[in-house]
Amino acid sequence: MAKIGVFVCHCGENIASMVDTGKLVTAISGHPGVAFSSEYKYFCSDPGQETVKRAIRENNLTGVVVAACSPRMHEQTFRKACAEAGLNPYMLELANIREQCSWVHTDRIEATDKAIEITRALVEKVKRNNDLQPISVPVTRRAMVIGGGVAGIQAAIDIATAGREVVLVEREPSIGGHMSQISETFPTLDCSQCILTPRMVEAVQHPNIRVMTYAEVEEVDGFIGNFTVKVRSKARYVKMETCTGCGDCIQKCPVKKIPSEFECELGNRTAIYTPFAQAVPNVPVIDRSRCTYFKNGKCAICKKTCQIDSIDFEQEDKTEYIEVGAIVVATGFQVQNTSMYGEYGYGRYKDVITGLHFERLASASGPTAGKIKRPSDGKEPETVVFIQCAGSRDASKGVKYCSKICCMYTAKHAMLYAHKVHHGKSQIFYMDIRAAGKGYDEFTRRAIEEDEAGYIRGRVSKLYEENGKLIVRGVDTLLGKPVEVEADMVVLATAMVPQPDAKEFAQRIGIGYDEYGFFNEAHLKLRPVETSTAGIYLAGACQSPKDIPDSVSQASAAAAKVLGLFSKEQLEREPVVATVSDSTCAGCWGCVIACPYNAIDRKEITDRNGNLIKRVASVNPGLCQGCGTCVSFCRSNSIDLAGFTESQIFAEVMGL
Amino acid sequence: MGIQEQYRTDAANLLDSGAVKLVIGYGEGSTPERRRPIFIRSAEEVGRLVLDANCIANLSAYLVPEGLLSDGKSVAVFLKPDGIRSVNILAAEAQLNPEQVVILGFNIDAGLANPLPGRKANEFAPLLASLKSAGLSTDLQREADRLEQMTAVERFEYWKEQFSKCIKCYACRQVCPMCYCRRCIVDVNQPQWVNTSSHTLGNFEWNIIRAYHLAGRCVACGGCDRACPVNIPLRLLNHRMSKEALDTFDHFAGESADQKPVLATFRQDDPETFIL
Numbered sequence: 001m002a003k004i005g006v007f008v009c010h011c012g013e014n015i016a017s018m019v020d021t022g023k024l025v026t027a028i029s030g031h032p033g034v035a036f037s038s039e040y041k042y043f044c045s046d047p048g049q050e051t052v053k054r055a056i057r058e059n060n061l062t063g064v065v066v067a068a069c070s071p072r073m074h075e076q077t078f079r080k081a082c083a084e085a086g087l088n089p090y091m092l093e094l095a096n097i098r099e100q101c102s103w104v105h106t107d108r109i110e111a112t113d114k115a116i117e118i119t120r121a122l123v124e125k126v127k128r129n130n131d132l133q134p135i136s137v138p139v140t141r142r143a144m145v146i147g148g149g150v151a152g153i154q155a156a157i158d159i160a161t162a163g164r165e166v167v168l169v170e171r172e173p174s175i176g177g178h179m180s181q182i183s184e185t186f187p188t189l190d191c192s193q194c195i196l197t198p199r200m201v202e203a204v205q206h207p208n209i210r211v212m213t214y215a216e217v218e219e220v221d222g223f224i225g226n227f228t229v230k231v232r233s234k235a236r237y238v239k240m241e242t243c244t245g246c247g248d249c250i251q252k253c254p255v256k257k258i259p260s261e262f263e264c265e266l267g268n269r270t271a272i273y274t275p276f277a278q279a280v281p282n283v284p285v286i287d288r289s290r291c292t293y294f295k296n297g298k299c300a301i302c303k304k305t306c307q308i309d310s311i312d313f314e315q316e317d318k319t320e321y322i323e324v325g326a327i328v329v330a331t332g333f334q335v336q337n338t339s340m341y342g343e344y345g346y347g348r349y350k351d352v353i354t355g356l357h358f359e360r361l362a363s364a365s366g367p368t369a370g371k372i373k374r375p376s377d378g379k380e381p382e383t384v385v386f387i388q389c390a391g392s393r394d395a396s397k398g399v400k401y402c403s404k405i406c407c408m409y410t411a412k413h414a415m416l417y418a419h420k421v422h423h424g425k426s427q428i429f430y431m432d433i434r435a436a437g438k439g440y441d442e443f444t445r446r447a448i449e450e451d452e453a454g455y456i457r458g459r460v461s462k463l464y465e466e467n468g469k470l471i472v473r474g475v476d477t478l479l480g481k482p483v484e485v486e487a488d489m490v491v492l493a494t495a496m497v498p499q500p501d502a503k504e505f506a507q508r509i510g511i512g513y514d515e516y517g518f519f520n521e522a523h524l525k526l527r528p529v530e531t532s533t534a535g536i537y538l539a540g541a542c543q544s545p546k547d548i549p550d551s552v553s554q555a556s557a558a559a560a561k562v563l564g565l566f567s568k569e570q571l572e573r574e575p576v577v578a579t580v581s582d583s584t585c586a587g588c589w590g591c592v593i594a595c596p597y598n599a600i601d602r603k604e605i606t607d608r609n610g611n612l613i614k615r616v617a618s619v620n621p622g623l624c625q626g627c628g629t630c631v632s633f634c635r636s637n638s639i640d641l642a643g644f645t646e647s648q649i650f651a652e653v654m655g656l
Numbered sequence: 657m658g659i660q661e662q663y664r665t666d667a668a669n670l671l672d673s674g675a676v677k678l679v680i681g682y683g684e685g686s687t688p689e690r691r692r693p694i695f696i697r698s699a700e701e702v703g704r705l706v707l708d709a710n711c712i713a714n715l716s717a718y719l720v721p722e723g724l725l726s727d728g729k730s731v732a733v734f735l736k737p738d739g740i741r742s743v744n745i746l747a748a749e750a751q752l753n754p755e756q757v758v759i760l761g762f763n764i765d766a767g768l769a770n771p772l773p774g775r776k777a778n779e780f781a782p783l784l785a786s787l788k789s790a791g792l793s794t795d796l797q798r799e800a801d802r803l804e805q806m807t808a809v810e811r812f813e814y815w816k817e818q819f820s821k822c823i824k825c826y827a828c829r830q831v832c833p834m835c836y837c838r839r840c841i842v843d844v845n846q847p848q849w850v851n852t853s854s855h856t857l858g859n860f861e862w863n864i865i866r867a868y869h870l871a872g873r874c875v876a877c878g879g880c881d882r883a884c885p886v887n888i889p890l891r892l893l894n895h896r897m898s899k900e901a902l903d904t905f906d907h908f909a910g911e912s913a914d915q916k917p918v919l920a921t922f923r924q925d926d927p928e929t930f931i932l
Contacts (some may be wrong), residue, residue: 507924584839588749594920612726615750633920635869636837637844650847 002127003035005061007052009043009068011098018102020112027116033127035059044074049081056085063126067095067119088131090643095122117656124655128648132575137622139225140325141566146217149177150548151540151555152330153203158559160208164566167322169231170213174279175200177332183363185548186412187443200280214285220509223597223625224535225325225571235315237286243310245282249302258290264357267367272302326535326562333541336391336495344492345463350376351470352490355409362416372420374489381488384417385472386410387460388430391495399495404545406493407434411444413491414453427454427485429474456483496545511536518544529558537561576626576643578619584638585616591630592617599623659771660707663760668699670732676758680718680733682711693718709767714877716742717833725756732758741875741910742833743777748915751836777913788908794895819859821886828880828890834873867893872901872918875910
């Protein structure tokens, strides 16, 4: 005989203001099988949980329904309380009368009736619940970090230093990411390369880190603790094992005029190249699409030049399957292409550049060796106009969100310009100055007060070329007057956007993403580095626009999550797994195809002489995630899911 | 030599040579224009085989009884293009090995049965591809178009009226080559998802579940429609689902033996218009 306890939570006012909890308690206490019922302001609080535990012990309850919030919010809390009181934790159900009832209704009487129905349905379900025991699965204590920018490097170093193996996968020929392109960093103006390159070297030399550059993640199979990742190492055509990075091949390569991606096309590279001088690993790659040898079979000067025979034109892509227990996604961002702003003339006028271009101009290792020279004629610009929010916070043409870093880097650009071109004049068109962060507001004040950056609050409406000058027309909204500035160069603070293939990548590895393609965290506030796929974590600007300090903090946070997961050899998994009825399975293998976790195999049933009787589907409980896809697909209704069995769901539905 | 004579000879040769152990074909029925399935096991019996424009049943359903093909021997069967598609689906769903099925293919055109070249299901691929590109139509096309024009409420009323006739005899299931499950969902009574009594709710549940189970699998052979003793136009329901599978997912049921089930697969370019 079932003895069910029902606990109705007020959730402060969240539930009680819209649901008559007293009426709910009265109604449910008369329901068959309900042996105990009570209400309280916060059942999730310590005294609330004590009430539940005491009621279980004193009344020998066989099942518990907490009518409160969503299972996602507090199922674990109350399962634990039940277990502490000696009841199997899977004999608990949460009746969600908050998100699915009080929050979404405005009529108290109707909301109360609905709350009664929801609670009754869960009482009916819990009567049919069974004791379940958690499943233990082994954890592969090796992590993969996807993306070798500053976030990925930081996460890899943190995990590796704690003693766990890490595979760091980067698709470019070198690790370093966008940070290696940046000249100086706000708010301290220390050189980006000087703080990043030691980290890059540390990563590549770390005994626990295996760095795979020029490699792409193609598939992720498995689940938390037990992922199998398919990684394709692209052919470099240079032998990693022997190349010493002397650079002779690069010197001799006759194809010299390829616009360099790293230099934002402000400089050139050769067909065999390293993206930048401090590349890690310092092993060049051959750009197959530009190489003369690959075009017509002639040249091969690099091969002749190389004294240790490290050039190998026969190299092919290599695919590897790597077992890991956790994955940190740190795939970074791109700068938005600003050519959609016709009025700014990006792409039309050579001297209208993006912030990233300016970084290269200001960088000591850049194409101008740190001298500010405008791209069109190499002259030193006397007046530079900076346009903030060139894409960000613009729902009509750009993106709706704030890219977060542009206010700061524009102030930095104005400062660097003032330091390098003493007589230069900078004008910054801005909407707001958003400088929240340690030392940030002080930094922008310094740009204004010490380095005489001229801030004009307003938007630019038009930009055109006249007599070798860029005429920037806009409005000063504080004065309410139109302004016109004759500039030699214009720098657009372009928006940070996700990688162009971010959505497709997210689908491939099975994580969520938002409308732009930034990856979704499990909870914006309370689980900001986890994804909703257990075992996959996020770091850096692939989640949302971030500056370096934020990216690094998040990377360390993700590393802490990974290390927490790796602290035990076994992982306890929920026993919510599917089982197949051998007698009714028709062996159509629809479930095998439908299963997103490859958890279903084909099983042969034989008689005692070993003769095959039939083939049926069989679920591997270690792999099953309990999603129920197979259950809904199975036409003969031969699959059932523990914790959500057909009879439980049916009783729940009929209880409504 | 007419097609009937030719296929009788073919069947005799197949049986004599031991290439097949059984020929499933058509024989005389209870009235002059009716044909019934017959099962021929020796060359002497081939004279009973009939093949003409009245041979419309999809005989592929007789290939799946448990144990028929488990000895590894082959079976020959008379099939129209719809039946060939059924064989492909049954192969795709691991219910038979297409290598064990010898097809005596024919189609019916202008009141005549004509032979189709090919013996194994995969040899008919060009034919099936041309059927796919010709697009879907049903012999109830006018009624199908009329239903499309209706509002959702009118359509619901239409089907309510149709389903009210259903007596739950399950003849539609018994005749269908796709209904090979050892236990049908309608026979599950713990819990009793589908109401067994013949009232509106139970009738809706049964017929709509069957339509869903046939989504992307129905080859429009019309067997269910002909079997229905109360004349529910089941073809219309299945036609609508086939159209959805083809228009939305480019899925033509039974196009090949390695086709994946449309409702169990996911492609990167699948339309996701239903996701808000």
